[in-house]
Amino acid sequence: MSDRMSWAIKDESILTDLVTLMDLTDHERHLLATLQPQAKTHAPELAEAFYQRITLNDKAAEYVVGQVDHLKGTLQDWFIELFSGNYDTDYVRRRLKIGQVHVRIGLPVRYPLAMIDVILAVGKKVTAQNPDAQAAFHKLLALDMAIFNQAYEDTQLKHLVHMVGNERLARRMLSQ
Protein backbone atom coordinates (compact mmCIF):
# COMPACT_ATOMS: atom_id res chain seq x y z
CA MET A 1 0.00 0.00 0.00
CA SER A 2 1.30 3.46 -0.85
CA ASP A 3 1.43 6.29 1.69
CA ARG A 4 -1.82 8.19 2.14
CA MET A 5 -2.22 11.97 2.14
CA SER A 6 -4.12 11.80 5.43
CA TRP A 7 -1.02 10.29 7.10
CA ALA A 8 0.82 13.56 6.58
CA ILE A 9 -1.78 15.57 8.49
CA LYS A 10 -0.59 16.20 12.03
CA ASP A 11 -1.49 18.06 15.20
CA GLU A 12 -3.34 21.32 14.49
CA SER A 13 -4.01 20.33 10.88
CA ILE A 14 -6.07 17.39 12.07
CA LEU A 15 -8.42 19.83 13.76
CA THR A 16 -8.89 21.92 10.63
CA ASP A 17 -9.14 18.80 8.49
CA LEU A 18 -12.11 17.62 10.56
CA VAL A 19 -13.85 20.99 10.60
CA THR A 20 -13.46 21.23 6.82
CA LEU A 21 -14.75 17.71 6.32
CA MET A 22 -18.02 18.50 8.11
CA ASP A 23 -18.72 21.41 5.73
CA LEU A 24 -20.93 23.23 8.22
CA THR A 25 -22.77 26.19 6.75
CA ASP A 26 -23.41 29.52 8.50
CA HIS A 27 -27.09 28.64 8.36
CA GLU A 28 -26.45 25.39 10.27
CA ARG A 29 -24.27 27.15 12.85
CA HIS A 30 -26.92 29.78 13.38
CA LEU A 31 -29.74 27.24 13.68
CA LEU A 32 -27.89 25.30 16.36
CA ALA A 33 -27.04 28.46 18.31
CA THR A 34 -30.70 29.53 18.39
CA LEU A 35 -31.56 26.16 19.95
CA GLN A 36 -29.12 26.42 22.86
CA PRO A 37 -31.85 27.39 25.37
CA GLN A 38 -33.78 24.22 24.45
CA ALA A 39 -30.55 22.21 24.74
CA LYS A 40 -30.17 23.54 28.31
CA THR A 41 -33.71 22.44 29.10
CA HIS A 42 -33.13 18.91 27.81
CA ALA A 43 -29.57 18.46 29.15
CA PRO A 44 -30.62 16.99 32.55
CA GLU A 45 -32.74 14.41 30.71
CA LEU A 46 -29.67 13.39 28.69
CA ALA A 47 -27.57 13.04 31.84
CA GLU A 48 -30.17 10.76 33.44
CA ALA A 49 -30.57 8.52 30.37
CA PHE A 50 -26.80 8.40 29.82
CA TYR A 51 -25.90 7.24 33.31
CA GLN A 52 -28.86 4.90 33.45
CA ARG A 53 -27.40 3.19 30.35
CA ILE A 54 -23.88 3.06 31.80
CA THR A 55 -25.01 1.57 35.09
CA LEU A 56 -26.67 -1.30 33.22
CA ASN A 57 -23.19 -2.65 32.45
CA ASP A 58 -20.99 -3.28 35.47
CA LYS A 59 -17.81 -3.21 33.35
CA ALA A 60 -18.66 0.30 32.14
CA ALA A 61 -20.10 1.41 35.48
CA GLU A 62 -16.80 0.58 37.21
CA TYR A 63 -15.29 3.72 35.68
CA VAL A 64 -17.83 6.13 37.12
CA VAL A 65 -18.18 4.89 40.69
CA GLY A 66 -18.47 7.78 43.14
CA GLN A 67 -18.50 10.50 40.47
CA VAL A 68 -21.82 10.15 38.70
CA ASP A 69 -23.25 13.44 40.02
CA HIS A 70 -20.17 15.37 38.93
CA LEU A 71 -20.09 13.62 35.54
CA LYS A 72 -23.75 14.38 34.92
CA GLY A 73 -22.78 18.04 35.14
CA THR A 74 -19.81 17.81 32.77
CA LEU A 75 -21.91 15.82 30.28
CA GLN A 76 -24.60 18.51 30.33
CA ASP A 77 -22.01 21.22 29.64
CA TRP A 78 -20.64 19.09 26.78
CA PHE A 79 -24.14 18.71 25.28
CA ILE A 80 -24.98 22.41 25.60
CA GLU A 81 -21.72 23.32 23.85
CA LEU A 82 -22.86 21.30 20.83
CA PHE A 83 -25.29 24.20 20.36
CA SER A 84 -22.78 27.04 20.75
CA GLY A 85 -22.79 27.93 17.06
CA ASN A 86 -18.99 28.28 17.09
CA TYR A 87 -17.14 25.24 15.81
CA ASP A 88 -13.63 26.51 15.19
CA THR A 89 -10.35 24.75 15.91
CA ASP A 90 -10.50 25.82 19.59
CA TYR A 91 -13.81 24.00 19.84
CA VAL A 92 -12.29 20.85 18.33
CA ARG A 93 -9.26 21.17 20.62
CA ARG A 94 -11.49 21.36 23.70
CA ARG A 95 -13.43 18.29 22.57
CA LEU A 96 -10.21 16.42 21.78
CA LYS A 97 -9.06 17.03 25.36
CA ILE A 98 -12.28 15.42 26.57
CA GLY A 99 -11.53 12.39 24.40
CA GLN A 100 -8.01 12.28 25.87
CA VAL A 101 -9.43 12.18 29.40
CA HIS A 102 -11.17 8.92 28.44
CA VAL A 103 -8.01 7.49 26.90
CA ARG A 104 -6.13 8.24 30.12
CA ILE A 105 -8.58 6.36 32.33
CA GLY A 106 -8.20 3.28 30.12
CA LEU A 107 -11.83 3.30 28.95
CA PRO A 108 -12.36 1.12 25.86
CA VAL A 109 -13.59 3.34 23.01
CA ARG A 110 -16.58 1.06 22.42
CA TYR A 111 -18.28 2.46 25.52
CA PRO A 112 -18.35 6.13 24.45
CA LEU A 113 -19.30 5.10 20.90
CA ALA A 114 -22.13 2.94 22.22
CA MET A 115 -23.68 6.03 23.84
CA ILE A 116 -24.39 7.77 20.55
CA ASP A 117 -28.01 6.70 20.36
CA VAL A 118 -28.76 8.14 23.80
CA ILE A 119 -27.30 11.50 22.76
CA LEU A 120 -29.04 11.33 19.39
CA ALA A 121 -32.45 10.76 20.99
CA VAL A 122 -32.17 13.90 23.11
CA GLY A 123 -30.67 15.94 20.26
CA LYS A 124 -33.66 14.94 18.13
CA LYS A 125 -36.01 16.36 20.73
CA VAL A 126 -34.10 19.65 20.83
CA THR A 127 -34.16 19.98 17.03
CA ALA A 128 -37.61 18.43 16.45
CA GLN A 129 -39.16 21.56 14.94
CA ASN A 130 -36.63 21.97 12.17
CA PRO A 131 -35.23 19.27 9.83
CA ASP A 132 -32.25 21.48 8.92
CA ALA A 133 -31.36 21.84 12.58
CA GLN A 134 -31.67 18.10 13.01
CA ALA A 135 -29.28 17.46 10.12
CA ALA A 136 -26.87 20.02 11.58
CA PHE A 137 -27.03 18.30 14.97
CA HIS A 138 -26.22 14.96 13.32
CA LYS A 139 -23.14 16.55 11.79
CA LEU A 140 -21.97 17.96 15.10
CA LEU A 141 -22.41 14.63 16.83
CA ALA A 142 -20.54 12.84 14.03
CA LEU A 143 -17.77 15.42 14.39
CA ASP A 144 -17.56 14.76 18.11
CA MET A 145 -17.35 11.01 17.68
CA ALA A 146 -14.62 11.45 15.07
CA ILE A 147 -12.74 13.64 17.56
CA PHE A 148 -13.22 11.10 20.36
CA ASN A 149 -11.85 8.38 18.14
CA GLN A 150 -8.96 10.61 17.07
CA ALA A 151 -7.86 10.90 20.70
CA TYR A 152 -7.61 7.11 20.92
CA GLU A 153 -5.87 6.72 17.57
CA ASP A 154 -3.33 9.47 18.35
CA THR A 155 -2.33 7.67 21.54
CA GLN A 156 -2.04 4.25 19.91
CA LEU A 157 0.00 5.61 17.03
CA LYS A 158 2.27 7.62 19.33
CA HIS A 159 3.16 4.55 21.38
CA LEU A 160 3.58 2.31 18.37
CA VAL A 161 5.87 4.86 16.70
CA HIS A 162 7.89 4.99 19.90
CA MET A 163 8.20 1.20 19.91
CA VAL A 164 9.02 0.59 16.26
CA GLY A 165 10.98 3.79 15.73
CA ASN A 166 9.24 5.15 12.67
CA GLU A 167 5.77 6.33 11.81
CA ARG A 168 5.56 4.82 8.35
CA LEU A 169 6.13 1.34 9.74
CA ALA A 170 3.67 1.98 12.57
CA ARG A 171 1.01 3.08 10.07
CA ARG A 172 1.59 -0.04 8.01
CA MET A 173 1.32 -2.26 11.06
CA LEU A 174 -1.97 -0.63 12.01
CA SER A 175 -3.31 -1.28 8.50
CA GLN A 176 -2.90 -5.04 8.79
Ligand code: HEM
Ligand atom coordinates in the same frame (compact mmCIF):
# COMPACT_ATOMS: atom_id res chain seq x y z
C1 HEM B 1 -19.97 10.13 23.98
C2 HEM B 1 -19.81 9.72 25.21
C3 HEM B 1 -19.20 10.53 26.32
C4 HEM B 1 -19.11 11.88 26.49
C5 HEM B 1 -19.61 12.95 25.56
C6 HEM B 1 -18.42 12.13 27.74
C7 HEM B 1 -18.13 13.36 28.26
C8 HEM B 1 -17.30 13.58 29.33
C9 HEM B 1 -16.83 14.87 29.77
C10 HEM B 1 -17.21 16.19 29.14
C11 HEM B 1 -15.98 14.68 30.80
C12 HEM B 1 -15.19 15.75 31.59
C13 HEM B 1 -13.81 15.84 30.99
C14 HEM B 1 -12.91 16.80 31.70
O1 HEM B 1 -12.77 16.71 32.92
O2 HEM B 1 -12.32 17.66 31.03
C15 HEM B 1 -15.93 13.26 31.05
C16 HEM B 1 -15.18 12.66 32.03
C17 HEM B 1 -15.30 11.33 32.37
N1 HEM B 1 -16.03 10.37 31.70
FE1 HEM B 1 -17.07 10.63 30.01
N2 HEM B 1 -18.13 10.92 28.32
C18 HEM B 1 -18.60 9.92 27.49
C19 HEM B 1 -18.55 8.58 27.72
C20 HEM B 1 -18.14 8.02 28.90
C21 HEM B 1 -18.33 6.65 29.27
C22 HEM B 1 -19.06 5.61 28.40
C23 HEM B 1 -17.76 6.49 30.49
C24 HEM B 1 -17.65 5.26 31.37
C25 HEM B 1 -18.18 4.11 31.12
C26 HEM B 1 -17.21 7.76 30.89
C27 HEM B 1 -16.52 8.01 32.05
C28 HEM B 1 -15.93 9.20 32.38
C29 HEM B 1 -15.09 9.39 33.55
C30 HEM B 1 -14.73 8.34 34.59
C31 HEM B 1 -14.68 10.73 33.53
C32 HEM B 1 -13.79 11.43 34.56
C33 HEM B 1 -12.35 11.16 34.21
C34 HEM B 1 -11.39 11.88 35.12
O3 HEM B 1 -11.51 13.09 35.31
O4 HEM B 1 -10.50 11.21 35.66
N3 HEM B 1 -17.46 8.66 29.89
N4 HEM B 1 -16.74 12.61 30.14
